[in-house]
Amino acid sequence: MFILAVGKLVLEENTVTDSELIGKVHSAVYHQCQQRGYAAPVDVLMDVGVLSKQKYEEWRCGKVAYLEQVCTCNLRKLSFIMSQIRKYAEKSNLKPSFCYYKQWGTKVRSANVPKSGKGRKPVIPLRFSKSGKEDIERAYATHFVDVKRTEQIKKEKEDKLNWEGG
Numbered sequence: 001m002f003i004l005a006v007g008k009l010v011l012e013e014n015t016v017t018d019s020e021l022i023g024k025v026h027s028a029v030y031h032q033c034q035q036r037g038y039a040a041p042v043d044v045l046m047d048v049g050v051l052s053k054q055k056y057e058e059w060r061c062g063k064v065a066y067l068e069q070v071c072t073c074n075l076r077k078l079s080f081i082m083s084q085i086r087k088y089a090e091k092s093n094l095k096p097s098f099c100y101y102k103q104w105g106t107k108v109r110s111a112n113v114p115k116s117g118k119g120r121k122p123v124i125p126l127r128f129s130k131s132g133k134e135d136i137e138r139a140y141a142t143h144f145v146d147v148k149r150t151e152q153i154k155k156e157k158e159d160k161l162n163w164e165g166g
Contacts, residue, residue, distance in 0.1 A: 025084040037150035062103040066127040094144035101126040
């Protein structure tokens with residue numbers, strides 16, 4: 001059974017078959033790549049309905065200890081979703097690209113900027129899994145880039161700027 005919530009598919013535990021979930025995951029990765037040239041696992045989780053935008057934002061702001069804690073499915077299903085993201089990416093020749101996730105509201109101090117004494121907040125890395133295992137953390141933080149689509153998007157933006165400016 002699917003529930004539609006604000007245009008997004010919401011999964012109810014044990015009601016979505018693996019084959020239905022594969023279709024939803026692959027569709028989410030495909031549409032993200034078409035729209036912006038890459039797919040991110042956290043966005044796929046939101047697109048298939050196992051992570052709400054509100055819970056994602058709470059995690060990004062450091063109000064949640066780890067992302068898996070606020071996903072609405074069990075670890076088996078999360079692991080299955082993650083494996084399907086990787087399978088689709090491999091089949092579609094998407095390039096894996098690690099993305100460092102840090103808590104929102106913190107700034108990176110430039111090595112060239114001397115300390116001002118005003119005390120900036122430290123960069124706080126975010127945690128995805130309860131276990132904190134490096135391979136699991138890396139899997140969640142890896143985006144998949146469609147290099148050809150990214151080039152098309154850049155060209156479309158350049159063409160639009162040239163058309164508007166000319």
